[in-house]
Amino acid sequence: MYAVVGCSDCEALWVVEGRPDTTSCPRCERRHQHKKLKKFVTRETASEAKDARTRLLAKRGGYEGAARDLEGFERLGDEAMAAGMSDEEFLDASGVDTDAVEAAAERTAGDGRSLSRTEAVRTALRELEAPTDAAVREFAADHGVPAEAVDRLLGKLERTGEVTRTTDGGYRLL
Template identity: 55%
Template structure:
């Protein structure tokens, strides 16, 4: 259940999921007993609750006519995506070569991927499909992590039940 509620102190409107004992106003941060709040609408559909809240806010600000032109709140994202220009169009019109930017971004993300020792081992286990100890060591070596550390960490993960060793390699649990 979703409820559109209003603050008795500052008149803010927000959506509350479920039936909590208390809830806080996102604007003035006043705590309210949920049962004492004015519930403008209660519904099982989150999009419907969002639409009601947005309509109420639009009417308060005098933009109710503009809001009425939008078919539904869920379709508003599609409208926003179609409005204006894309990031690439903006950069292109600003004189920036987007292909060059993409190439630089890719090179920087590959070269600056700095991981800590434990994070390198965990990332290898997450990103590689059933990685062997050799593959995990190779991945970790790219991040300046020694083989002895990898071996100890893999053993700790297995003992802790975070990892299982199979004939094909390791698998996170």
């Protein structure tokens, strides 16, 4: 149960859940005993209590017509989102080619992995059945790693002893 209560000092209104022993005014921070507070409205849900508080504040401010038209915070949020431009309309209006953006997103999506250059080479060595120079280059190229960088990384991994070359020209992680 939620109640809209009011402060006797500053006349602020706020929503209180349940029946606590005391509650503080959010505006003047005065502590009140809950049982002595004026309960303007009680509702079952928090959103209903917020709507009721909004109506009371609108009525207090002389905006009674607006209070009657108010149908709920959730609905207002949905209407606000529907009233704006879609992402595609915004990009088009900004001069961005949405087809190119979509194509770039598809290219980068791949298998969902975003790998650094070193991670791409190590993953290729780990996951490929026969990690040859060409196979590792192809795997790394799918993750945006240029062939020259693959060759440098393979050489570095060989020098540090993390990978060795097999007799058939492939690689094996150590």
